[in-house]
Amino acid sequence: MILVTGGAGFIGANFVLDWIAQVGEPVVNLDKLTYAGNLETLRSLSHDGRHVFVQGDICDRGLVDALLAEHRPRAIVHFAAESHVDRSILGPAEFVRTNVEGTFTLLEAARAYWGALEGAGKADFRFLHVSTDEVYGSLAADAPAFTETHPYEPNSPYSASKAASDHLVRAWYHTYGLPVLTTNCSNNYGPYQFPEKLIPLMIVNALAGKALPIYGDGMNVRDWLYVKDHCSAIRTVLARGRLGETYNVGGWNEMANVDIVNTLCAILDELRPGTGSYADQITYVKDRPGHDRRYAIDARKIERELGWRPAETFETGIRKTVQWYLDNETWIANVQSGAYRDWVAANYADR
Template sequence: MILVTGGAGFIGSNFVLDWLARSDEPVVNCDKLTYAGNLDNLSALADDARHRFVRADILDRGQVAALLRAHRPRAIVHFAAESHVDRSVVAPGDFVATNVTGTFSLLAEAHAYWSKLSGAEREAFRFLHISTDEVYGSLQPGAPPFTEESPYAPNSPYAATKAASDHLVRAWHQTYGLPAIITNCSNNYGPRQFPEKLIPLMIANALAGAALPVYGDGLQLRDWLYVGDHCAALRRVLEAGRPGETYAIGGNCEMTNIAVVLAICDVLAELAPKAGGYRAQVAHVADRPGHDRRYAIDSAKMRRKLGWSAAENFESGLRKTVQWYLGNQDWVANVQSGAYQAWIEQNYASREDQP
């Protein structure tokens, strides 16, 4: 079996669902269930004996050690992280605790567990750490995309804590021999993403008749990766990736934020039409501090070494995403709790509309 951390969150839950749709290998799913961890994401597995959910905090080394002793996983797939840049600006300490100290705790217990394995079990074990392209900082217009060799230059507290976690994982491989692999992905989107991130926030606000807040001029460039493609890449890395290696995973789809928002408006106008459409709801607001201008990933190593490339283009992936949110309005309503609403008010209310 495999142990997944953060498996009730956006990418983690999609990975667990995808894993069990394609394999009978059981999953132990460990999640602290912070605001973005949602058991509704896993409702399809409620009666599936292959899936065991355990509410646990990776900062609690005793809990982690007990899970490893009890279930003896052949791999740990580490998604658990605080991941929203805006939140990291307001509360960086939470990001240091989970992303840095939490990853350290998990590595320490994984090493202790792996050290006691022998033979084929020890040889087969993998620690797969899922990270982000934001650790590389901001690309200049026209510059080549990030690769596995790009220097680290994080600009937000979120990116800095993910960079730190990457360095810890590398150190545990180099110093202690832990068979660890790092992946750095571009911006994910798709079903079950918490509606603080750009695409689900725009869908939810558009349907509610609310403003669609776009930071600054909206010309920030991102490489968009459909979450199903990301899950396929991670399965492949777990299957054939080499310990000590890093793999960059991107969607080969650079788009500006404003282009993404307008594309969402147009898909909604087709699938959920209303008089006047949705574009009039777009509102430019003050940019956030340290907002990186451009990210892009070169996935050539994934294609060359592991035979993976993204199957979805942005148009097909966005249509699937909008259709999922339109068909799962109860899910959206359930996650938009009072705590979530307070966060949205805190983040956006202080930003004056920009021309």
């Protein structure tokens, strides 16, 4: 049994689905079900006894303690986080609460639980913390990619809160000996992503005949990682990663935002042709504050030490992603609640 936090969100839910399919080991899934948590993603597991869902807050120490005592997990895989930069700019307090206080609560609960274990149970226990490349800050166009030893230089409330959580995890290893592992991933994309992030937002807006808003000049560069590749990397690190180590997980796919959007438009022109090109809907909007210019992940360490490489290229992964959204319009409609529409209106009203 493993405990997964945030397992109804985009990456967490994909991980739970893949874990049950690939490993078959039972999962206790703790998720608060905020706007981005969606049990419909996990509908296929609704009658599967290997998936135990618990709605709750990672800041609730009593609940976390009770789950650990009842289910006796051999590992905690910690996804739960507020993760959208734009939302962190509009409301940073919740990011500090969830990402910093929540991680602290989990670490303390895990420390107490692990400390009471004995023998192989104690030796084999792991706490895997899932983080982001945004903690490293921004790269110049010709700068080398982020390695695991790159200094932390977060530039948004979101990345600062994740940097803080990374530091807590490191400290709990060095101070208390808690057997931790950390992964810092690049931008994920794929099925079940909430349509506020770039790729699903562009797909949904294109199909609805709406503007495709691109920040600034569109030349902000990200490394793109297919979510199922990310899930396989986490399974690999959990199984074979060295205690206390950090592993960068990337897709070896650096692309500018405007190129991403043009690629999506070209695929949609092919798969769901309209009267003109979807690229005609592209519009440039005022850049967001503190918008990092470039991220790039050097993922050689995880390949060298653990033998992991992404299975998907960007070309194969993005086509699978567009096709999934075309095939699952009901899922999209169901997640687009009034709260989501209100956020979109607030975020883009003055841009």
